[in-house]
Amino acid sequence: MAKTALCVGINDYPGTSADLSGCVNDVNDWKAALEPRGFKVTTLLDRDATKGNLVESLTKLFRDATSGDTVVFQYSGHGSFVADLDGDEADGRDEVLCPCDIGSSVYLVDDELHELFGLAKPGVKIVFFSDSCHSGTVSRFRMADPDVDHGTKSRFLPPETFLRDFEMPDVAVASRGRRKRRAKAPRALLVSGCLDHQTSADAWFGGRANGAFSYYALRTLKQLPAGATFRQWHAAIRQHLPSVYFMQEPNLFGSNAQANWKVFE
Numbered sequence: 614m615a616k617t618a619l620c621v622g623i624n625d626y627p628g629t630s631a632d633l634s635g636c637v638n639d640v641n642d643w644k645a646a647l648e649p650r651g652f653k654v655t656t657l658l659d660r661d662a663t664k665g666n667l668v669e670s671l672t673k674l675f676r677d678a679t680s681g682d683t684v685v686f687q688y689s690g691h692g693s694f695v696a697d698l699d700g701d702e703a704d705g706r707d708e709v710l711c712p713c714d715i716g717s718s719v720y721l722v723d724d725e726l727h728e729l730f731g732l733a734k735p736g737v738k739i740v741f742f743s744d745s746c747h748s749g750t751v752s753r754f755r756m757a758d759p760d761v762d763h764g765t766k767s768r769f770l771p772p773e774t775f776l777r778d779f780e781m782p783d784v785a786v787a788s789r790g791r792r793k794r795r796a797k798a799p800r801a802l803l804v805s806g807c808l809d810h811q812t813s814a815d816a817w818f819g820g821r822a823n824g825a826f827s828y829y830a831l832r833t834l835k836q837l838p839a840g841a842t843f844r845q846w847h848a849a850i851r852q853h854l855p856s857v858y859f860m861q862e863p864n865l866f867g868s869n870a871q872a873n874w875k876v877f878e
Contacts, residue, residue, distance in 0.1 A: 614681040616652040616877070619674050620644055621667065623690035623713050625659045633815045635822035636689035639744055642823065643687045646831050650877045652685065662690070664712040664719050671729045680736030683877065686801075689824050692745035693720070708809075710745065730800035738874060739801035740843070744824035746812045802843060802871040804830070806854075807861035814859045826863055829853040837876060844872040 622640035624633045637658050644654045655674075657666055671686065678684050691711035709720040730739055806813035806826030814825040833849040847865040855862050865872055 614683070615678070616647075616650070616683045616685075617674060617678065618643075618647050618652045618654045618685035618687065619657070619670050620647075620654055620685075620687040621657045621662050621690065622688075623659055623662045623711070626691065626711070626713060626715060629715065631691065633690065634817075635815045635824050635827075636744075638822055639689035639824050639827040640687070642827060642831050643742070646834060647685065647877070652683075652877070660713055662712055663714045664721060667710075667712055667721060668725075668729070671726075672732060675729060675732040675737070675739070678733050678737040680734055682736075683738045683740070684733065685740050685742065685877075687742040687744075689744040689827060691715070692743070710743075727800060733800070738871075740874075741801045741803045742827075742830070743803065743805040744813055744826045745805075746807055802867035802874065803864070804843065804847060805864045805866070808864055811861045813861055816859065825854060825859045825861065826850070830863075834876070840878075841876050842873045843876055846876055847872075 620640040620643050622636035622638075624636045626632055640656050640658060644656060647654050655670060657670060674684055674686065688710060693709050693711055694707060708723045710726070711720055730741075733739055806824060816823060816825045816828070818828055829850050830846075833846065833853070837846055837849065844865065847863060850863045
């Protein structure tokens with residue numbers, strides 16, 4: 614049973630004035646945690662993390678896996694939203710991941726990601742760690758270390774940053790008649806840094822930048838007992854987030870069976 618992972622971290626978003634600080638560190642830390650647990654880890658950092666490279670790497674990751682394998686996709690970077698055009702989102706928005714070459718029509722929509730997950734053969738365990746935000750408040754933001762006064766600066770990537778003609782549909786009108794949210798069976802277990810309406814923090818810990826979610830996820834991973842489940846890991850992370858410094862609430866989304874998978878086994 615093979616274990617493979619793709620870890621993506623993007624600090625540098627050319628042309629957006631919305632660079633981040635901790636995403637590359639996140640990837641290096643996730644890699645350092647995964648490799649001793651038997652994972653073969655591929656990384657995409659900054660300018661290598663184009664949409665084309667993301668799709669190509671994810672396609673290979675999922676297609677190469679066979680029943681019994683465990684596949685991890687870890688993403689640290691900006692998230693945003695675009696208008697939902699196929700009527701499958703109740704709020705009229707599709708969440709997107711933002712590659713380094715983000716631009717009009719250059720982003721990875723949640724529907725596309727769902728289809729990529731579907732490339733995996735039956736019996737493959739897929740776990741997606743997302744240290745980003747995919748809501749109306751859209752992005753990770755930079756926050757000062759609780760112990761050191763570096764100042765606070767918000768980092769947002771609103772859709773108008775990368776869309777030429779930004780227009781959201783009138784959800785109330787669009788919902789008449791045809792709009793029905795399609796039920797999508799979870800093809801992957803999602804462990805995310807925040808709820809849909811919240812932001813994930815790009816923070817500083819002891820003078821080093823990290824995503825708050827990645828920092829506490831990896832910190833608690835070291836303390837998990839043998840045979841712990843993802844549900845137990847999520848509960849351990851929630852002992853640290855939200856906090857007085859970070860208001861985000863880490864989310865666990867998937868079936869009961871997926872939540873009860875043993876961590877990285």
